[in-house]
Amino acid sequence: MTTKKEQAIRQLAQLPTHQLLEELKTQPEGLDHEQAEQRLEQFGPNKINAEKPRTVWQILRRCFTDPFVLVLSLLMIVSFVTRDIESAVVMLLMIIVSVSISFVQEYKAQQSSQALKQMIENTATVTRSGQKVEIPMEDIVPGDIITLTTGDMIPADAILIQSRDLFINQSSLTGESVPVEKRHERDSDDSSAIFDQSNLIFMGSDVISGSGLAVISHTGEATLFGDIAKKATNQRRKNTFSKGLRDVSKLLIRIIAILFPLVFLLNGFFKHDWSNAFFFAIAVAVGLTPEMLPMIVTSNLAKGANRLAKEKVIVKESEAIQNLGAMDILCTDKTGTITEDRVVLVEHLGADGQSNEQVIEYAFLNSYYQTGWRNLMDVAVIDYFEKHFATPHAYQHKIIDEIPFDFSRRRMSLIVDHNTHHLMITKGSIEEVIEVATHVHINGTRQALTKARQEHFLELSETLNAKGMRVLAVAARDLAEHDLEYSVSDEKEMTILGLIGFLDPAKPSAAEAIQNLHEYGVNVKVLTGDNPIVAAKVCEDVGIRSDKYLLGTDIDQLSDHDLKEIIDKIQLFAKCTPNQKSRLIRLLQEKGHTVGFMGDGINDAPALRTADVGISVDTAADITKDASSIILLEKSLMVLVTGVLEGRIVFENMMKYIKLTLSSNFGNVFSILIASIFLPFLPMLSMQILLQNLIYDLSQLTLPWDNVDNSAIEKPTNWNLTELWNFTWKIGPVSSIFDILTFLVLWYVIGANSLATQGIFQAGWFAVGLATQIGVVHIVRTNKIPFLQSRASTLVLVTSLLGILLGFVILLSPLHTYVDFGEIPGAFWFWFIFLVFGYLITIQLLKKRLQS
Numbered sequence: 001m002t003t004k005k006e007q008a009i010r011q012l013a014q015l016p017t018h019q020l021l022e023e024l025k026t027q028p029e030g031l032d033h034e035q036a037e038q039r040l041e042q043f044g045p046n047k048i049n050a051e052k053p054r055t056v057w058q059i060l061r062r063c064f065t066d067p068f069v070l071v072l073s074l075l076m077i078v079s080f081v082t083r084d085i086e087s088a089v090v091m092l093l094m095i096i097v098s099v100s101i102s103f104v105q106e107y108k109a110q111q112s113s114q115a116l117k118q119m120i121e122n123t124a125t126v127t128r129s130g131q132k133v134e135i136p137m138e139d140i141v142p143g144d145i146i147t148l149t150t151g152d153m154i155p156a157d158a159i160l161i162q163s164r165d166l167f168i169n170q171s172s173l174t175g176e177s178v179p180v181e182k183r184h185e186r187d188s189d190d191s192s193a194i195f196d197q198s199n200l201i202f203m204g205s206d207v208i209s210g211s212g213l214a215v216i217s218h219t220g221e222a223t224l225f226g227d228i229a230k231k232a233t234n235q236r237r238k239n240t241f242s243k244g245l246r247d248v249s250k251l252l253i254r255i256i257a258i259l260f261p262l263v264f265l266l267n268g269f270f271k272h273d274w275s276n277a278f279f280f281a282i283a284v285a286v287g288l289t290p291e292m293l294p295m296i297v298t299s300n301l302a303k304g305a306n307r308l309a310k311e312k313v314i315v316k317e318s319e320a321i322q323n324l325g326a327m328d329i330l331c332t333d334k335t336g337t338i339t340e341d342r343v344v345l346v347e348h349l350g351a352d353g354q355s356n357e358q359v360i361e362y363a364f365l366n367s368y369y370q371t372g373w374r375n376l377m378d379v380a381v382i383d384y385f386e387k388h389f390a391t392p393h394a395y396q397h398k399i400i401d402e403i404p405f406d407f408s409r410r411r412m413s414l415i416v417d418h419n420t421h422h423l424m425i426t427k428g429s430i431e432e433v434i435e436v437a438t439h440v441h442i443n444g445t446r447q448a449l450t451k452a453r454q455e456h457f458l459e460l461s462e463t464l465n466a467k468g469m470r471v472l473a474v475a476a477r478d479l480a481e482h483d484l485e486y487s488v489s490d491e492k493e494m495t496i497l498g499l500i501g502f503l504d505p506a507k508p509s510a511a512e513a514i515q516n517l518h519e520y521g522v523n524v525k526v527l528t529g530d531n532p533i534v535a536a537k538v539c540e541d542v543g544i545r546s547d548k549y550l551l552g553t554d555i556d557q558l559s560d561h562d563l564k565e566i567i568d569k570i571q572l573f574a575k576c577t578p579n580q581k582s583r584l585i586r587l588l589q590e591k592g593h594t595v596g597f598m599g600d601g602i603n604d605a606p607a608l609r610t611a612d613v614g615i616s617v618d619t620a621a622d623i624t625k626d627a628s629s630i631i632l633l634e635k636s637l638m639v640l641v642t643g644v645l646e647g648r649i650v651f652e653n654m655m656k657y658i659k660l661t662l663s664s665n666f667g668n669v670f671s672i673l674i675a676s677i678f679l680p681f682l683p684m685l686s687m688q689i690l691l692q693n694l695i696y697d698l699s700q701l702t703l704p705w706d707n708v709d710n711s712a713i714e715k716p717t718n719w720n721l722t723e724l725w726n727f728t729w730k731i732g733p734v735s736s737i738f739d740i741l742t743f744l745v746l747w748y749v750i751g752a753n754s755l756a757t758q759g760i761f762q763a764g765w766f767a768v769g770l771a772t773q774i775g776v777v778h779i780v781r782t783n784k785i786p787f788l789q790s791r792a793s794t795l796v797l798v799t800s801l802l803g804i805l806l807g808f809v810i811l812l813s814p815l816h817t818y819v820d821f822g823e824i825p826g827a828f829w830f831w832f833i834f835l836v837f838g839y840l841i842t843i844q845l846l847k848k849r850l851q852s
Contacts, residue, residue, distance in 0.1 A: 005224060006194045009157060012217050013200050014186055017161050024215060026143035030127030039141035046140040046156055046219040048226045059107055063099045078282060090690040097698070122625070124155040140219055148212040153205075157223045158214035160184040160199045164371055165404045166210035169605075170195055170202070184212065194224070206605070209404035211371050247721055248658060255662075259669050260285045266676045279686040284672060296657045299704040304650040311642045312633035320629035322654075323613045325647025326594040326718040327522060330640075331585060331611070333599040334528040334535055337637065338514070338542050339504040343376040345384040347469065347501030351440045351453070353460055358441075359498035360385055361394070363474050366414045366427040369399050377472065377502055401486045411436075415479065415486050422479040424486070426494055429531070430461045433473035439495040446495055461499060465533035468541075469501040506541040513637030514543050520644060521715040525571050527581045527597075527607065532574035539572055546572045555580050563587055581607035594718065598640065615640065648713035653704050655717075655724075656781050660700075662728045663780070664773050667735025674736070675743060681758040683743070687819050688762055691810070696773050699803030702795040709782050709790050727850075731780070734846060735772070738839040742768045745831045752822070759822030763811055764832075766821065770807040771836045774800050779843045786844070 012020060021027055031039070063069065073095060080088040123134045127145040137155040140146070146158060148166065160166070163184040170180060183198045195202065201214060204225035220226060264281035268274040301318040308315055315321055332338065348363070350356030364385035367378035374382075385394070398417040405412035411428025426433060440449045440457065447453070461471045475494040483490075514524050524544055528535050532549050539546035549572035555563065564587050573584060581597070585607055588595045597604070597611035608614030608627040616628040617635045625631055632639050675683040684692070742765055746752045752761035777800060782790035792800070810816055811824060 005218070005222065009159075009200060009217055009224075010194065010197070013159050013197055016186075020159060020161070020215060024143045024217065026145065026215060028127075028145070029130040030145040031141070031143050032129045036128060036139075036141055036144070039143060040139060043141055043219055043222070045138040047138050048221060048223070056107070060099075060103055063103045069095060069099060090687065090694060093694065097694075122153055122155075124152070125149075140216055142216050142219055144216040146214050146216060148201075148207050148210075148214060150207055150209050150211075152207045154201050154203055154207070156203045156216050156220070157218040157225075158201050158216045160201060160212055160214045163199075163212035164210055165402055166212045167208040167404060167406065168201055168205050169208050170205045182212070209406065247719065248724070251721060251725075252662070255666070256285050263669070263672060263676065266673060267682070270677055271680075271682070276682065280682050280689075282686060284669060284689065296700070296703060297654055299701075300650045300654050303704050304646050308643055308646055311646075312639055313643045314631040314633060315629075316631065317629040320613050321643075321647045322651050322717075323594060323647070324596065324630065324643050325645075325649075325651045325713075326716050327596040327613055327644065327647075328716040329523050329525060329588055329593045329595045330517060331525045331527045331581070331588075331595060331597045331607070332637075333604055334526050334530055334538055337598050337600070337635070338506055338510040338526070338544075339538055340507050343380040343470070343502045343504045345377075345380045345500060346503050347464060348384075348498065349460065349464075349501070350498040351442050351457060351460075351496060356498045357389065359474050359500060360389060362425045362476055362497060363427055363472075363500050364389075364394065365397060365416060366412065366425045366474070368394075369397060369414055369416065370402055370404075370412060376504075377470070380502055381500065400484065403486060403488055403491065409488065409491075411491070413486075413491055418478075422482055424477045424479055424490065424494075426475045426477075426491060427472055427500075430458065430471060430473050430499075433475050433494070433496065434458075436491045437475050437494040437496045439493075441495055441497050449496065457496065457499075462533060464499065464501040465531055466537065467501075468505070468534060468537040469503055470530065470534050471499050471501050473499055504538075506538050507636070509636060509638050510542040513641055516641045517637070517644070518543075520641070520713070522644060523571075525573065527573045527576050527584060529576055530574060532572070535572055535574045544571050548572075549574055552576045552580050555583070560587060564591060567591070578604070578606045582610040585610045594716065598637075600635070645713055648717045649708045650704075651717040652708045652712050653706050656706065656777070657700055657703050659724065659727055660773075660777055660780055662724065663731040664735060664776065666728050667732035668739065668769065670733065670736040671739035671743075674740060679743070679761075681755055681761070683765055684762045685820055688766055688821070691819055692766055692770050692773075692807075695770060695803050695806055699774050699799045700777070702793070702799045703777075705793055706781060706796045707791065707793045709784060711783060730850060731843065731846065734839070734842055735776075738772065738835055738842070739765070739769070741838075742835055745835070746828075749831065750825060750828050757822065759820055760824060761822075763816065763821035763824050764828055767807065767811055767824065767832060768835050771804055771832070772839045774803050775836060775840050776843055779840055779847065783847070 012023060015023060026035075064073075076088050076092055076095065122137045124137050124140055125132055125134050125147040126140065127133075127147070128135075132147060137153070140155045142156075145161075146155065148154075154168070160182060161184055163182060166182045168180055168182050180196075181198075182201055185199065187198050194200065202225060203219075203223040218224075260281050263284045264277050267277035267280055271277060301321055304321040305315040305318050308321070345360075348356060348360040350359060360381070363381045367374065367381040368385075370378070400415040400417055400422055402415065403413040405428070409428070410432040411426055413424055413426040415422050415424050417423075426436070434449070434454060434457070437449050439446050440453050441447075442453075457473075461473075464471045473496060475496045477492075477494045479486075479490070517524055526535060526539055526544060526546075529552075532551060536546035536549060548570050550566075550570055552573075552575040555573065555576070558566075563584075567584065567587055568591070573580075576584070581604070585595050585597055589610075589612065594612050596613035596615055597607045598615040599608060600617050604616070605627040608616060613630060614628040615630045615632065616625055617632045630643065672683060743761075746761045746764045750760065750764065751757065752764065777796070778786045778792055781792060781796075784790040786792075791797075810819070811821060816823070
């Protein structure tokens with residue numbers, strides 16, 4: 001069904017150019033500054049909702065709707081309704097602390113992210129008052145005249161008014177992987193699908209090749225992409241980080257849901273005081289709730305993003321940091337990532353293998369006069385020719401037409417007016433040029449391209465490939481008919497002139513970076529559209545196995561099942577199309593790998609979108625940067641190694657809080673269940689539990705800034721709920737054992753065994769519980785011997801000491817009466833030291849045993 005938006009743009013597309021400009025109230029010279037400002041105010045920025053940063057209120061609402069904050073809020077409301085005002089106030093304080101810190105961290109992270117995005121802001125070339133200027137895409141308004149060249153993103157919905165060999169990638173809109181040709185001529189039949197209209201181009205697509213001029217008809221929310229974005233907003237695929245955090249949250253909430261009624265029923269049944277039992281169960285539920293988890297997560301991600309920014313790594317999506325740490329396979333393009341991205345022409349050979357001036361001259365014409373995007377080899381050809389052979393005549397040719405490069409033909413043809421006839425010059429990969437050639441130029445004569453000559457030509461190419469060169473063939477054809485427009489069908493009966501060879505040497509730092517990645521458990525695979533022999537030589541130079549490789553044609557012939565069987569054993573995939581790269585990444589993900597992809601070419605955009613972590617550089621094409629989640633300001637794999645390690649540090653510091661909270665709280669609940677059966681009073685009052693939990697949480701606020709052992713980040717880090725649960729089951733009961741020992745000491749040794757002395761009992765257990773809970777942080781945070789082989793950061797040490805000090809101030813000052821603590825007798829402190837150090841030593845020994 002055609003929407004009103006589609007009808008409106010179809011009607012505009014049918015108008016002649018002068019009427020179209022009149023309808024959009026613009027002119028060939030473009031809008032002037034005043035008109036543009038007025039329209040920007042009228043239509044708003046050229047953005048869609050999905051791209052807008054969250055408002056202050058949206059961030060605040062997100063912080064309040066965190067599952068753990070909701071649980072805490074519910075418990076606070078229940079306490080308030082049942083007139084347990086003191087507990088409600090403490091819970092309110094915990095909510096305020098958690099939400100406030102989470103809000104500040106997320107707001108700062110968003111501000112930082114927006115500032116970083118400005119460094120990689122996508123721009124468009126528009127005509128304003130007759131002058132071409134480059135402006136941010138969000139400043140585009142209806143009526144703007146935009147200039148399109150290869151690699152540009154289409155900034156908004158527009159209608160072509162000029163075009164030349166313009167091919168557009170609409171895959172993000174239509175799912176069609178093959179680029180479509182667009183022309184400025186109006187369609188006589190407008191019954192076809194809106195995206196098939198030849199003179200319409202849309203936001204969300206990009207220019208593969210060619211050039212054009214277009215007038216903007218709709219921007220921002222009014223675009224068809226705006227409609228698609230709205231529908232897709234709630235269907236965004238969860239990444240590894242989000243899924244892991246969600247699963248942990250579900251696990252913790254399940255534990256709370258099970259233990260809350262259990263504690264309530266046991267205490268009510270044995271103490272016969274259902275009111276106190278209820279408040280106590282609420283306090284236990286609060287103790288189990290990791291209300292600081294949102295803050296810990298946000299702080300970690302913000303700290304990681306800011307630290308990476310200093311290392312010239314821009315994080316567009318903060319959650320990508322953890323995925324970077326979890327990455328166990330990095331797929332990378334070859335050019336510019338493991339090579340210097342500095343192509344130099346070193347050979348121009350005829351078919352006889354000798355240097356040939358005509359080959360470089362024709363290659364120059366093809367590269368210099370094309371209107372599409374000049375790649376590095378085109379630049380190398382032009383630089384070489386201008387340095388060695390340039391004459392004024394070389395710049396006086398008249399261009400008739402061109403057949404732009406595409407990723408299926410792998411060649412580009414240019415037609416020039418050559419004396420009395422048209423001359424087609426074709427430059428491209430060897431195999432594709434041979435396909436359209438019938439003759440070869442040898443020793444000044446045109447000879448038939450026999451099978452033997454084909455093989456000789458390929459052998460010559462392979463000889464250059466073996467030296468690490470990228471090789472292109474140059475061919476030509478005299479065209480007797482003087483057409484004004486030519487097509488792919490005219491690429492036939494060509495005569496091969498010779499070869500041109502380029503070197504793109506491996507970066508000196510690439511071998512070291514790849515070795516480091518291997519040492520850190522990241523397998524590096526090369527996915528390239530390049531020749532396998534050249535790619536294999538570069539892989540060999542940087543330490544990537546290349547004795548086995550797959551070609552794009554092999555990939556197409558294999559089913560998903562068969563490809564999965566061998567994909568882990570192969571490190572080099574050559575002659576790959578963009579869709580084949582995406583397919584390989586998808587299959588690796590289906591095998592359980594976390595996959596990153598690093599590329600900077602237009603044809604890398606689909607793979608960047610598919611990967612768990614899309615990595616590009618700030619010099620990449622607009623569409624490539626838009627598809628990436630991480631952007632490197634320095635085109636170096638060594639920078640990426642830094643990013644991988646930072647991602648693992650972020651994850652490790654988050655897991656410390658989760659593991660400590662789960663194991664400590666789980667052990668404490670077991671202790672409470674046992675105490676509820678045997679003690680004639682509550683082991684701690686609800687207010688006392690809340691106070692202990694608040695002090696502990698405050699002492700953990702600095703965990704995002706903790707040191708991380710090198711051994712902890714040697715391998716990819718990822719969510720493992722089974723391992724987390726096993727840790728909880730094995731460490732938690734130790735806490736319960738020492739809690740029971742504390743009960744026995746307080747009951748039998750100290751004599752706190754009656755209702756009159758319950759305040760002393762509760763104060764003693766509070767002291768031991770707080771000290772062990774904070775102290776065990778320094779045991780569990782490392783696999784080494786704490787303080788001797790691994791020391792926490794100064795911030796963590798200070799907040800740990802402050803937490804214990806605050807607890808002692810409450811216990812030993814008159815403040816203890818406000819929370820119903822008794823005065824702890826001096827004889828208890830010997831046992832306090834024994835119990836605390838005994839617990840920490842036991843955990844250390846158990847930790848070592850679990851590691852062995």
